[in-house]
Amino acid sequence: MTDTHPTIDVAVLGAGTVGSQVIRILGEQADDLTARSGAKIRVASVLVRNPEAPRDVDVDPSVLTTDPATAIDGRDVVVELIGGIEPARTFVRRALDQGISVVTGNKALLAAHGPELYEAAAASGADLYYEAAVAGAVPVVYGLRESLAGDRVTRVMGIVNGTTNFILDSMATKGMTYEEALSQAQRLGFAEADPSADVDGLDAAAKCAILASLAFHTRVGIEDVAVEGITGITTEDMAEAALTGHAVKLLAIAERRVGEDGTEGVSARVHPALVPGDNPLATVAGAFNAIVVEGEAAGRLMFYGQGAGGAPTASAVLSDLVAAVHHRAHGGNAPRESVYAHLPILDAGLSHTRYQIRLKVEDRLGVLSDVAGIFARHGVSIQSVHQRYNTDPGAATIVIATHTAREADLRAVANALGQSGAVREVLSTLRVEGE
Structure with a gap:
């Protein structure tokens, strides 16, 4: 029987960890992929730094080629797996400007230059797919862009960086310090x-920007995301989290x-937070990712x-x-960029959250009154106060959980506590999310 499937020429830019797996699966599952796509997929060129590596x-x-023009020009689809901003941006633009469809897993590129690339794709009639840019094999981009296109999404919250989740999980389950857990991850x-x-x-901020753009039909760049990392998390933070039933x-x-x-x-933000143990995000272990999406109709x-x-990342690339x-x-x-809502980006200081603040205070009469006064002056209500064991003479360790308040007011409280004569040290300040 004559094979009537057309042949589509694909260029793979980068043959590293993900690129090599894409090439492997294209070879091993060629017949299935032909049946699913309705065309033979031929790897016509692979752009590499060193063909002998x-x-x-x-x-x-x-x-194999080291010349971008040879790799890209005249192809039907380009798969960009180089990462970073440049030369990836130049290569993707070269393809899109020729009407060549692009599949990319490059979250940094999309967070920094997404609007430019979406417009270039629309102008030339090319597709721009990027499922692999967020959460590897997890199909959250498809879910937001297509499955939930008929709903009104109100919130997206999740763990989108496997490296940091692995480090934090190792600290929590194995009692490692941050430095030890990082070394193990490396x-x-x-x-x-x-x-x-x-x-x-x-x-995580780059991925957050992509998710926010998809969820709210508004252009959100990485510069619009308030960011804090995990370098300040300590074993004491982990112990306190376990004591209160959080991760x-x-x-x-x-x-x-x-x-x-x-x-x-x-509003878009990335930061470490205490997640209650009964929230499914609290149980996400190792390098896994999980994203919770809330919609008005879907729940x-x-x-x-x-x-x-x-x-796993190659799986997402191949679906695209x-x-x-x-x-x-x-x-x-492919679906085009949807930015009809044009919602303004709100100051992260106006978002609402709860804080858990651990303090080393003077062990004297009236110190709790002094501390409570600081919270009251900034309009933040205290939910609970607990004292922890402390071996430092003349000092006491207390943990204060707040009610929900504006982020800006909570920050002001933390700053004022650091300047108070009643407080020797603000040991940690963590938000509480997912209740």
Whole structure:
């Protein structure tokens, strides 16, 4: 029987951990992928730095090239897996400007230059897919962009960085210090030699910006996300969290809410937080990711799975590739950027949360009254106060949990406590989320 499937030429930019797995699966599952996409998928070129470098999979030497023009020009679909801003941006623009569809897993590129790339894709009629840019194999981008297109999303909250979750989980379950857990993550390949993008929260912030843009039909850039990392988390924080039935997680939170002037807008933030033990996010272990989406009609949905790694991320890339190939062979387009809402970005200081503040205070009569006065002056209500064991002579350790208040007021309380004569040291300040 004559094979009537058209052949679609694909360029893979980068043959590292993810790229090599994409190439492997394309070879091993060629017949299935042809049936699903309606076309033969041919790896026509693979852009690499060094054609002689050892690779995890065998790649036909004839398709390897170090020249971007040779790799990209004239192809039907380009799969960008280089990462970073440049030269990835230049390569993606080169493809889109020629009407070549692009599949990318590059969250940093999309968070920094998404609008430019969406517009270039729309202008040339090309597809731009990016499921792998957020949460690896977890199909949250598809869920927000297509499955929930008929709903009004109000909140997105989740664990979107596997490296930091692995570190925090190791601290919680194995009693490691931050430095020990980071070193273990680097040895096992979960963290880079320079882990700053992960541990400082920047990777999560880029993903948060993408999720917020999709959820609220508004352009949100990484500069719109308030960011705190996990480098200040201590073993004492972990012990206190366990004592109160919480887990410490680095959360990305994007929400639609009404500002103080009555205007609806978008707030986006990334920070470590105490998550109650009965919240499913508290049980997410290792390098896994989980995102909870709240919609007015659908209610609360949770997306969970492997957020990193070659094969899981390749799975997300290939789901996009199948769609892009089908469109090239048989017509149709990916959903375009949806920014009709044009919601303003709200100051993160106006968001509402709860704090748990651990203090070392003077062990004397009236100190609690002094501390409570600071909270009262800033309009923050105290929910509970607990005293912890302390070996420091003349000092006491207390843990104060607040009621929900404005972030700006809570920050003001923390700053005022640090300057109070009744307080020797503000040991930690953590938000409480997910109640």
